[in-house]
Amino acid sequence: MRFGVKVLLFNSINFLFYFFPVVFILYWLAKKKNQRYTILTFASYIFYAFWNWKFTGLMLVSTIVDFFAGRYIAAHPDSKVKRRIGLATSLIANLGLLGFFKYFNFTVGTFSTLASLFGIEASFPVLKVILPVGISFYTFQTMSYSIDIYLKRLKPTNKFMEFACYVSLFPQLVAGPIVRYSEIMKDLDNVDSAPKFSMFHRGINRFVLGIAKKVIIADTIAMFINPLFANFASLGFITAWLAILGYTYQLYFDFSGYSDMAIGLGLLFGFNFPENFNSPYKAKHISDFWRRWHMSLSRWLKDYVYISWLGGNRKGKVILFFNLILTMFLGGLWHGASWTFVVWGLYHGILIAIHKVIAIPWRKMPIIFQRGITFFLVVIGWVFFRSESFEMAAILLKKMFTITATSAINFNIVIIAAFVFGCFIITNFFKNTGEMKFSKNIWWAMLLGGMLVFAIILIGRAASPFLYYQF
Template sequence: MLFNSVTFLLFYLAVFAGYYLLPQKSRWLLLLVSSYGFYMAWNPYYIILILISTIIDYTVALRLEETEDAVKRKRLLQVSLTANLGLLFFFKYFNFFSKSTFGLLSYLGFTLKAPVVDVLLPVGISFYTFQTLSYTIDVYRRELKAERHFGRFALFVTFFPQLVAGPIERASNLLPQLQKFDVPLTYQRFASGLTQSVYGLFKKVVVADNLAVYVDAVYNHPASHNSATALLATYFFAFQIYCDFSGYSDIAIGTAKMLGFDFNDNFQTPYFSSSVTEFWRRWHISLSSWLRDYLYIPLGGNRHGEFNTYRNLMLTMLLGGLWHGASWSFVLWGALNGFYLSMEKLVNYHQWVTRSTLHRIFGAFITFHCICLTWVYFRADSFAKANTVVGKLLHFQGVVPEVQDLNVFLTSLLAVFILLVLDFFVFRKTSFDQFSKALKDWQLALFMAILFLLTVLFGVADGSVFIYFQF
């Protein structure tokens, strides 16, 4: 059930109406049943995996809160980690590690057939696994009280706006909001949530899906295109993935807001960052902060010397790459980001880039192109295709990009221009929530109407899947 589909619109309208018609004490049950139904629309059998994770982490957290013995508490945490990461490994990584291991053995002269499992990747498993793990770890650290109402905890794990592609909400933010369900539906909350949802839809179907037409044509057959075309496709993909994923986040945040729930921001105009370090503070914030708090800092962070700091950065980004996908392309993508972050620390880049506005502008230019290089390996289907694109970029031949469909091309350019104007003049300085509160009612309504009109006129209406659904 895609956010950019009529099916989801009808589903959401039914949930929205039922939610505000029901008494407050019954609303959690409607949201829980709706969330389970939403997920089962993808594959009804995989709801069993969510139930397993929910039951294990609910039980483990209660035992953690009741137990004082340090050894028992550590074993309980290991139960949660083993169960959740075990399921994630089996469905997402088993084939990757099996083929890689047996490929190496074959290279060494052993003729063995790699065992593989023929299973579909459950939608959203990377997201809800990290969300429920962070809850258990927080209870283990005694930073959070265990939730005793099983239904509310199950809703925390499965709340449909952010179930399949985030944001990865922390229990400390979302669980308290799942206690009373008494936030009133005001005009400002409704208008702000609806406008952010429409803005997310604009990003997805107008910007991302139009850019995808050009990007797919080039990256599917990179050897057939000249260097200028490869460069433009790489730029286009940078904006495609940004609008595809931040568009999903905007719809998730907006739809939740209209139901009375406030999610944390997931993107803050990342392409205006003047360093890769700053980029990762503004890109997929819920994941980057998760990796920081539950991986980088526990590894030691920057507390034990320069070598260990660089090692921890590389390990964190390598695992962040693997989180995105089970392939060596994603590992290299993570390695490149880890290398950038390490080099910035090594040369004290932050001190240089903050000297003046001119330094920041130049830093943003360099950062954007460094990130674009990583996107080549993120987007390409294989190392061979990625290296072909990189080869085109390094050995520049052909200064005029090829254009297959002029209408789609011009629409893409216009959409990116509108996006950059909004990001630079509005959202670079403020969040969407603050922006909507600063506008008068008629101004917010006009802004939403313009976005909706642009979406209807220029949107791609084939209901394409969001990129991050594959993770």
């Protein structure tokens, strides 16, 4: 038993041994819709409360606001003003929560820095604000619900518990995938259906492969590369590249492992969540990368920001480039209240804009070059993503592009190189977990069971949080 557990991680003994089995059994023992909504919602609030019970109120506020905003918008199909009031209520509430808890100190800090640059001594208030886990995810979900109703793509639900269940669903609550209401509407409606063994089978496979990706691959890479990043100033040419390549794969296996676990858990409760990854390091260009990486966020930004809000490509080429860069700027900012994330987002926005210009000659290049260059550009982007400051990013980039004599090759370096090579093979030549057809063979079942046991043992090293929990 832990005192004040920070987050109830999927890759923790508390989740695997206690929380999940209890919720799973209770859920399937219940027969009626309302019982199942209630069990899942209640379990999800407990899941969230493990991190900090006080912040469950925020999720409840977001749920209540969007439930009624959605109904209000739908109740006034012919009144543009009233529909806009409903939508504005949802956006102000959700963006207000997000803005205050995630960006208040960042904004104040930025103003303070700007003021000091102009020689103005200003003292801005800095609040002790805690960033609520998962707020970026559930606010985006609830906003998508209201926006879809406003755009007349969706009819609102009149069952509050169903909606509360949708917003709080613990498998995807704190780190996605960002699920739109329309994507699981049918599953929510059929929540009282009997268990489907095909879903259980797929769910177990996805969950175990996800935990293996996270615990066996990502966490092990982290063990070896974190000391390198801790001493980034003393890295050489080869070690700098190994560190950032290691991070490239750590991030992928961490986040895609989490997504597999979330999707697997969803299936075990009868929900089909959308895919979040599709072999992103096989991308042929940067736009392709964003169709494969954190797909639920990319789709959200594309549909609600780029197309619905900014107008997409309907306003001429110059505006198109501006829209692309602005969308990615916001995408970067979504990841964290830090200028390194903003620069990372802008970097990708500029790359996407450039690709739009050179798309035709780009397509004429051999595939291997398209994929190689795209991968290289993505890796450079991760330098900003991983760095805690621009100074760190600049030093890392300098180390990566200054050839120096190789220091003595030690055991850690060999291990990182082996992992990087292994991950390169997996990410380039293996199928994505979402595309796999899983065997029902007893040997595969035993292998999968063995993999879970191995992962549980490795969890004993100290369960580490998912990298995307911080967003």
